[in-house]
Amino acid sequence: MFSALFFLQWQSFKNRLWQRIKRLRNPRYFFGALIGGAYLFSVFGRSFYRMGGVSRTGIMPGVPSSTWEFLAALALFVVLLLAWLIPHQRAALVFSEAEIAFLFPAPVRRRTLIHFKLVRSQVAVLFTVFFLTLIARWSGGIGGALLRAAGLWLLLSTINLHLLGSSFARTLLLERGIGLWQRRFAVLALAGVLAAGAYFWVRAEMPPVDPSGFTRFGQYRDYVGQVAQTGPAVYLLAPFRWVVRPFLASDDPHAFLLVLGPALAVLVLHYLWVVLSDVAFEEASLEASRRHVARVTAVREGRGLNARPHRRRRAPFRLAPTGPPAIALLWKNLLSAGQIFSARYAIILLGWSAFAGFSMSHGGGGRQHLLSQTVAFMALVLTGWSVVLGPQVVRQDFRQDLAVADLLKVYPLRGWQLALGELLTPAIILTLSQWVLIILAWTLWDKRVGSEELSAWQSQGSLAASAAILALPLNFVSLVVPNAAALLLPAWFATPATPGASRGIEVIGQRFIFLIGQFLVLLVAAVPVALTGFVVYILASEPWLGQPWALPVASAAAALVCAAEAAGGLLLLGNWFEGYDLSAEKPA
Amino acid sequence: MIEAQSLAKLYDKFTAVEDLSLTVRPGEVLGLVGCNGAGKTTTLRCLAGIIPPTRGSVRLCGHDLAADPIAAKRELAFFSDEPRLFDYLTVEQHLAFVARIYQVADYRERMTPLLEELEIADKTHQLPGELSRGMKQKLAIACGLIHNPRAILFDEPLTGLDPIGIRRMKASILRRAQEGAAIIISSHLLPLLEEVCSHVLILGGGKVLANGTLEEVVHQFSGEGSEVPPDLEEIFFRATAESQK
Incomplete structure (x- = not known):
């Protein structure tokens, strides 16, 4: 069955691409493509060529990599925390109208549909990685850029899976009678307990500090660096650190390989979590797809992203x-x-x-x-x-x-x-x-x-x-x-x-x-x-x-x-x- | 009166309509039938001035559509198979807008009975997005009829209407014909055409296969010695089969 869905994906992509190429026979599209290509090359192409020539160490010189890792892990924690706090809808995989018409009544298992969506979301993830790799001018030449791209793919794929998994979990909670505000309260309470624990731990472990005495950026940087190395940050943010490490460690291929294992393990666990979830998402998907169509129509009508009726x-x-x-x-x-x-x-x-x-x-x-x-x-x-x-x-x-x-x-x-x-x-x-x-x-x-x-x-x-x-x-x-x-x-x-x-x-x-x-x-x-x-x-x-x-x-x-x-x-x-x-x- | 003389429409090398001539006099209802891709919609769109014919001429109520399009279009109403509406105008606002376009000074007096006839009088403040497919169709029809057109073109007019709506629509078409309108209806619903049409034009591959009153066309395609005259559906099959030989 999955081969049929893969066929759908591949043929759709191929036909769309072929249609684009065919319309280049029309001079107005051809010249448009020529000028658009020249514009994109002037913006992104140069940075691609410079990849090989530029050699820098670290993302920002002067800031230790451990501090970056701490900040990145913290940011990832906040993003994933918000995924549990903010959304109020049930789990919904967005399908096109045609996909709903063909796939929902078809003898296709729910897990197959999830796989289909995961494969499709990978197209978006890979495009984002490609795009960011082109514009970011990462250090370490082409090899370093490729490692960084791989690290970014791991990070984005994990986030993508977590968002999907959390939406399934939220739906399961709703089905078991745990409402929106109950869930929010529980998540906030847990986050509050963790934050309070970390705060008191830092106070106990770190020497007392007076922020008003900081006059230079370097003092803030050093203090954050110290917090990053102190107990609670190390333990509480460990899984998040594992996920961001390949992206941050990609200047050195050896270091990259060392941190790859835990990040892959987290990714695989997320994948299992998503595909083993047995959540009825079809009804919510219908609604999500309707909203998606409304958004697309709004954009085509020149109403921007204002998809409200x-x-x-x-x-x-x-x-x-x-x-x-x-x-x-x-x-x-x-x-x-x-x-x-x-x-x-x-x-x-x-x-x-x-x-x-x-x-x-x-x-x-x-x-x-x-x-x-x-x-x-x-x-x-x-x-x-x-x-x-x-x-x-x-x-x-x-x-x-x-x-x-x-x-x-x-x-x-x-x-x-x-x-x-x-x-x-x-x-x-x-x-x-x-x-x-x-x-x-x-x-x-x-x-x-x-x-x-x-x-x-x-x-x-x-x-x-x-x-x-x-x-x-x-x-x-x-x-x-x-x-x-x-x-x-x-x-x-x-x-x-x-x-x-x-x-x-x-x-x-x-x-x-x-x-x-x-x-x-x-x-x-x-x-x-x-x-x-x-x-x-x-x-x-x-x-x-x-x-x-x-x-x-x-x-x-x-x-x-x-x-x-x-x-x-x-x-x-x-x-x-x-x-x-x-x-x-x-x-x- | 709707007249087309040697009408032809070509898309690059493909001929959608070829050498089509027709005349629909006041009070007549012409049924335009044909297989998918026969050229029905292209014909109607040429007659409505939406797309220019490659060759030939169209006259609506005596006005040449190419030479005097404004006078010709003032007499015309065209109903496409998909109701074309503005998403942000309510039912009443649609009619106000169309009234200004066609300069219908007494549109308020006409609006109420028209909306009642179409059974959407209670929807005046609703947007198209709040209406069902059939209601939208009715609104499009109300917009087209508010200026009392004398030449009316319907492309699949009954799509989306419920049985009561269909019956009312048929009665409305016949009444407008009796009041002197020249009407062309394109539809695949042959029993409907048989009920309301005085004339039939069968298209196949862009060419006219048959054109005349219902009786003339029946006579043209009746088999030798058959006692019961064939119905329009049978005539349609015979005509299209003959053209494919």
């Missing part, structure tokens, strides 16, 4: 049955974005930021001044960041609705109306966020320039108003790029209709290309905008308006040019959507 939300405003149809899409997408994006909340937020900014800037002494300057600076940085990277984060537009493109296609709307409706939501969300940041930056920025304070308020206010005026059209232009990419290269985007499109080395490259494309388009679009603004500013500043007023006027003129660019972008997007052939884009 959608909740009923109050409409952001009352949608009249007649009027510009694009507003219907704004209304729908605002609903999708969440409760916070309503007119009421927006007004409250803007008012709050103004109030908070004025309060902070007019209070307190030097420390508060420093704080307000820091917040103001961060607000400015975030404003700039949101123009370039904001469109990658706020995705309530075509990227979200590509999965229901067939539905949008049936609506009696022009392409540009759909494009306008789709882009309105992220543009408004980004603009409101930027206004809040601009208000914060303006009110908090240093204006203490003696008698010139009023002038500082004016000149900074003029800058802030100019930025606020420019924000909306600029966001539209910025949003055109990712939406154009979604329509022109829909297979690059993860939607529920394109499973697997969000993974792979080529997707890293594709995202890299998008980001560069976005920068370039913004730069090109900025040229006529900046030129218009500059000319109007020169014309308006001295003879008529004076500097504080000329800047917002120039910004308004620049915003008009930017809005024209955005309108052009919307027309293009609309044309592309009208020409978007759903039948030509099949899931990758």
